[in-house]
Amino acid sequence: MLQPVSSTLRRAVQNARFSAASTPTRAxxxxxxxxxPHGCFLSTASTPRKMYGxxxxxxxxxSAGVQHGVRGRRAKRTVKNLDPNxxxxxxxxxxxxxxxxxxKFGTFSGxxxxxxxxxxFPEGSKGFLYLHKRLGLPAGAGEIRFRVVDTGSAFHSAxxxxxxxxxxxxxxxxxxxxxxMLQLYTTRxxxxxxxxxxxxxxxxxxxxxxxxxxxxxxxxxxxxxxxxLDTISDTFVVQLPISTLRLAFIxxxxxxxxxxxxxxxxxxxxHQPGTIEGSKALWRLYKGEVYDASPSHQELTSLQYAHxxxxxxxxxxxxxxxxxxxxxxRTKEFHNVKxxxxxxxxxxxxxxxxxxxxxxxxxxxxxxxxxxxxxxGRCWSMSLDRARDSGIITPSSLKILEDLYLGxxxxxxxxxxxSPS
Numbered sequence: 001m002l003q004p005v006s007s008t009l010r011r012a013v014q015n016a017r018f019s020a021a022s023t024p025t026r027a028x029x030x031x032x033x034x035x036x037p038h039g040c041f042l043s044t045a046s047t048p049r050k051m052y053g054x055x056x057x058x059x060x061x062x063s064a065g066v067q068h069g070v071r072g073r074r075a076k077r078t079v080k081n082l083d084p085n086x087x088x089x090x091x092x093x094x095x096x097x098x099x100x101x102x103x104k105f106g107t108f109s110g111x112x113x114x115x116x117x118x119x120x121f122p123e124g125s126k127g128f129l130y131l132h133k134r135l136g137l138p139a140g141a142g143e144i145r146f147r148v149v150d151t152g153s154a155f156h157s158a159x160x161x162x163x164x165x166x167x168x169x170x171x172x173x174x175x176x177x178x179x180x181m182l183q184l185y186t187t188r189x190x191x192x193x194x195x196x197x198x199x200x201x202x203x204x205x206x207x208x209x210x211x212x213x214x215x216x217x218x219x220x221x222x223x224x225x226x227x228x229l230d231t232i233s234d235t236f237v238v239q240l241p242i243s244t245l246r247l248a249f250i251x252x253x254x255x256x257x258x259x260x261x262x263x264x265x266x267x268x269x270x271h272q273p274g275t276i277e278g279s280k281a282l283w284r285l286y287k288g289e290v291y292d293a294s295p296s297h298q299e300l301t302s303l304q305y306a307h308x309x310x311x312x313x314x315x316x317x318x319x320x321x322x323x324x325x326x327x328x329x330r331t332k333e334f335h336n337v338k339x340x341x342x343x344x345x346x347x348x349x350x351x352x353x354x355x356x357x358x359x360x361x362x363x364x365x366x367x368x369x370x371x372x373x374x375x376x377g378r379c380w381s382m383s384l385d386r387a388r389d390s391g392i393i394t395p396s397s398l399k400i401l402e403d404l405y406l407g408x409x410x411x412x413x414x415x416x417x418x419s420p421s
Contacts, residue, residue, distance in 0.1 A: 078104045082144065082193070083200055084130040087158040095125040095146065103129075106199060108192035112179075115171040126151055128162055131202050132178070134230070139211040140185070141230035141250050143178040144193060174318045174352050175237050182248075182255070183224045185215040218257045223248060226258035232397035233404060235322040235349065239288040239315065240371075241266040252396035261392065262382070264374040267319070267348055269362045283376065286351065286362050288317020316353040321346050321371065323392070325405040326381075333370075333379045342406065343381040344392065346371040 077093050095101050099120050101112045114121040127149040133142030149165035167176040184194040197203040203211075227236045228248045238245065242265050249256040268283040326345045328334040337343060349368040354361050370379040387393040393401070 077102065079129055079196070080106060081200065082129060082131045082196060083202055084128070084132075084147075084162060085159075087128055087130075087162050089158045089161075091128050091158065092126070092149075092161075093129065095121040096123050097121065105192035105196040108195055110192035111189050114177065119171055121168075124148065125168060127165055127168075128158070130162075131197065132167075132176075133181075137230050138214075138250050138252050139207050140182050140214055140255060142181040143176075144181075144184075145176050145178050172315045172318070174315075180224060180228050181211070182215065182220055182228065182250075185211055186220045186223055214255050218255050220248075220255075220257050223258065231400065232323055232393065233400050235320050237318055237320055237352070238265075239317050240286050240319050240348075241288070241317075247392075249391060249397075251391075251394040253394045256391035259390070261390070262380065265346065265380055266372045266374060267369065268372060268376070269364075284356065284360075284362065286317060286319070286356075288315065288353075289357060316357075318352040319348050320350040320352065321348050323347075323401065325401045326370075327406070328381070332377055334381060335378065337381070337383075341383070343383055344387045344401075345379065345381050 077095075079091060079093060081087060081091050093103065095103075095112065095114075097120065099113070099118045101114075101121060102109055103112055104110075112121075114125075125146065125148060127147045129144060129146050131142060132145045146168040147162055147165040148168050149161050153164070155161040155164065169175065170177045179190060179193070184190045184197075194203070194208075198205075198208060226246060226248045227238075228250065229236060230250050232249065232251075236247070244263050245261045245265055246258050247261050248258040267286045269286060270283050324345050324347050325342055327340055327342050328337050329339050330337055334341075334343070347368045348364065348371055351362055351364050354364070356362055372378060373380050382392070384393065384398070388398075
């Protein structure tokens, strides 16, 4: 058991994961210094891009940082600004501490949680809370993120320090830690954050009223524990195989609360080195596992993230996916369709844990492959009628997908492109 843990850790440190805002690895006490990214594209979709980087440990704060008034934020944890365009060194805070971190937003106090139940923010969680939002999205979209910065380097401005940082990853290590905007309207704990956003003009009065009306029309209990698509073309991360795919959608027309989109979604690799091509090639199931080991293991000393019960966990089998439209023919892969039907499919864009437990890498085709049903060799798909009835697709979201994958402006290599969320 210890050997798989070690290989997982090495891969976690060597591979960069997410976002133009970039993030720390699953070894959450580390920062990554990234080189020039590749494999990204422009569209309404927001997908991850591959990056390469080297690791360096967080160092104690330099005297330059102290001179700028950074020291002392750990104790007070006061946030007066969430606009990344107007940061000051006084906005710097340290979130590492107890399970529940108390932060003062403006004149009101609120609590922040890294992960429930009872996982504290990791060491090195020093940086800036900020509003991450893309233009043109409906009311209720967006999220609060935490930008981790290197306090061992001198910067002339808080903006430069922020730009050099990486977004904190969640406890599983594959997506940014966040408080979604919908949580600000459904969880009293986050009222102070919403008030600060309004006072800064980051949420306009009409936008705030629109979001309140949209949220009041649906039941959004435990919305923070769900994957939320701000737009239908966004990417999201799942651990395969997934027995129950549960998602929430923000459309121009309305918000769709979390519901079960599908069950039993898999992906199998049939292109392993050394196997016979064709019908005799072996299928290998891309499967997620959880590795646990004692933090006392010497190889893990500098990288460990200990839970309160002193266990150590890393997750595998994660993949980056997104919804697409595809015109299909009736084949073995799409057996329950008519020729030239347009269906909703789920494309796997990247395997975040490509090395299998046996040490043999999984091989995802260039541009990604379609997710599969439980039945061997069949692709997952959903008719447009069913997608409309369930709320996955509305007129506005259908147009987004049609423009991306079926319209005259759709590029023939759309499936090959990836960009960060």
